[in-house]
Amino acid sequence: MGPLPKRKISRRHKRNRRAHHALSQAHLVRCEECDEYKPAHRVCPHCGTYRGRMVIEIEED
Numbered sequence: 588m589g590p591l592p593k594r595k596i597s598r599r600h601k602r603n604r605r606a607h608h609a610l611s612q613a614h615l616v617r618c619e620e621c622d623e624y625k626p627a628h629r630v631c632p633h634c635g636t637y638r639g640r641m642v643i644e645i646e647e648d
Contacts, residue, residue, distance in 0.1 A: 615624040621634040630636070635643040 614627050616627045618625050618631040618634060618636065619639065620636045621631060623631065623633040625631045630642050633645070635641055635645040
């Protein structure tokens, strides 16, 4: 038989432990080409450019 908890973990201790588990907000910057918001250090999903160069073709509907 393996080790078992000696005492019940109270709501306070459980919530204090989980206080650091919150998700952080995504860091968005403006694209230099189309001026839309995009994730930093990623290809722009709106125009397909990265650091001033066309990387992927975006289909216009």
